[in-house]
Amino acid sequence: MLIGMTYDLRDDYLAQGFSEEETAEFDSPETIAAIERALQAEGYEAERIGNIQALVNALAAGKRWDLVFNICEGVKGIGRESQVPALLEAYGIPFTFSSPDVLVVTMDKALAKMVVRDAGIPTADYRVVRNEADIARMDLPFPLFVKPLAEGTGKGISNRSLIDSAARLREVCLYSLRTFEQPALVETYLPGRDFTVGVIGEGANAEIVGVFEITLRDGAEKIGQSFVNKEKCERLMRYTLADDDEARTAAEVALAAYRALGCRDAGRVDLRSDAQGRPCFIEVNPIAGLHPTHSDLPMLCSAVGIAYDDLIGRIVRNSVSRVAEPARDLENPVRRETA
Numbered sequence: 001m002l003i004g005m006t007y008d009l010r011d012d013y014l015a016q017g018f019s020e021e022e023t024a025e026f027d028s029p030e031t032i033a034a035i036e037r038a039l040q041a042e043g044y045e046a047e048r049i050g051n052i053q054a055l056v057n058a059l060a061a062g063k064r065w066d067l068v069f070n071i072c073e074g075v076k077g078i079g080r081e082s083q084v085p086a087l088l089e090a091y092g093i094p095f096t097f098s099s100p101d102v103l104v105v106t107m108d109k110a111l112a113k114m115v116v117r118d119a120g121i122p123t124a125d126y127r128v129v130r131n132e133a134d135i136a137r138m139d140l141p142f143p144l145f146v147k148p149l150a151e152g153t154g155k156g157i158s159n160r161s162l163i164d165s166a167a168r169l170r171e172v173c174l175y176s177l178r179t180f181e182q183p184a185l186v187e188t189y190l191p192g193r194d195f196t197v198g199v200i201g202e203g204a205n206a207e208i209v210g211v212f213e214i215t216l217r218d219g220a221e222k223i224g225q226s227f228v229n230k231e232k233c234e235r236l237m238r239y240t241l242a243d244d245d246e247a248r249t250a251a252e253v254a255l256a257a258y259r260a261l262g263c264r265d266a267g268r269v270d271l272r273s274d275a276q277g278r279p280c281f282i283e284v285n286p287i288a289g290l291h292p293t294h295s296d297l298p299m300l301c302s303a304v305g306i307a308y309d310d311l312i313g314r315i316v317r318n319s320v321s322r323v324a325e326p327a328r329d330l331e332n333p334v335r336r337e338t339a
Contacts, residue, residue: 001066002045002067004049005036008071009028010026011028012026020231031290031291031295032048042312046069055087059091067319067320068088070085070088079100082103083100085097097267097287099262109149109150109185110183121256122280122281124187124188124189129176143164145161148180152285153230154227155180156227159223161223161226192272192274192279193277194215195212197250197269198267198297208251209300210303211243212241212242213240214237219236225237239296246277263284266311266314270283
C-alpha cells in the first residue's frame with residue numbers, strides 16, 4: 001500500500017517570516033522522519049507530499065495514493081485543519097484522522113463545547129467575545145479564563161489568561177481579538193487537576209490509552225498548558241500516569257466527548273477538574289502531535305507500553321478499516337497516476 005504523507009513543516013514557515021508562536025502547531029523534521037520510518041516498519045510504502053500547496057500540485061500532476069497520512073494543521077481560518085481532508089475527500093482518497101466537518105467543529109472550541117454539553121458531558125460555562133461590545137455584556141462571575149477561540153498548542157495562553165477583574169477581561173479579550181484576528185473564548189475558571197487523555201479508534205471501538213496528570217515545575221507559568229509551558233514541556237511540565245477515581249472519571253468524560261464529536265483513529269482530550277473535583281471537558285485535539293518524545297499522545301503510549309510504530313500502525317489500520325469494502329477494495333488500489 002502506498003501512503004502519502006501531508007504535513008506542515010515548521011522550519012518552512014519560520015523561513016517565510018512566521019513567528020515561533022504562529023508556527024507552534026507545525027511539525028519538526030524529526031516528527032516527519034519518525035512517522036515515515038514507522039510506516040515503513042509496519043510494511044507500507046511511504047511517500048512525502050508536504051503541505052496543502054504541495055498536495056494541490058501533486059494532485060494536478062496526476063499523483064494518487066491508497067491512503068494519505070495527514071497531519072496538516074493549516075495556516076488560515078477556523079476551517080484550516082479541514083482543508084487537506086476536504087480536498088482528499090473530493091478526490092476520493094482515504095486519509096487518516098477525523099473528517100472535515102469534525103475538524104471544523106473541534107477547532108471552534110465553543111462549537112465543540114456546545115456539542116459535548118448537549119450530550120450531557122460536563123464542561124465549564126462559557127461565552128464567546130466576537131467584538132468589543134460583547135466584553136461589556138459578560139455575565140459570568142470571576143475568576144474567568146480567556147483564550148483564542150480556535151488555536152492550539154497553548155497559543156494565546158499565558159499568566160494573563162486568568163482573569164479576576166473587568167479591566168483585565170477587557171485587556172486580554174482585546175489582545176486576543178486583535179492579535180489572532182478571531183473571537184475570544186471566555187470560560188469559568190476550573191481550579192482543579194489538569195488531565196490529558198489519549199484515545200485510539202473510533203465510535204464504539206474507541207478506547208482509552210491512558211491518562212496523564214499534568215503538574216507544573218519550578219519556573220513554569222502558573223496557569224497550566226500555556227504556550228511557553230508547552231514549548232518547553234520537558235523542563236516546565238511533569239506528566240504522571242494517573243489511575244485514581246478522579247483520573248478514571250476523566251477518562252470516561254474524555255471518551256464520551258471523543259465519541260460525541262465523531263473523532264476517529266486517534267486523538268487527545270484535555271480536561272480540568274472544577275472545585276468539586278469533577279473533571280470537565282476543555283478541548284479535543286483530533287490531529288494530536290506525533291513527535292515521538294515531545295508530543296503528549298506518543299509520550300502517553302510509551303508510558304503504557306505501546307511502541308511508537310504500533311501507534312502509527314493502529315492509526316493506519318483503523319483508517320483502512322473504513323474503506324476496506326467492495327467499492328474501495330484496497331487490494332486493488334486506486335491508480336497512482338491519471339491517464
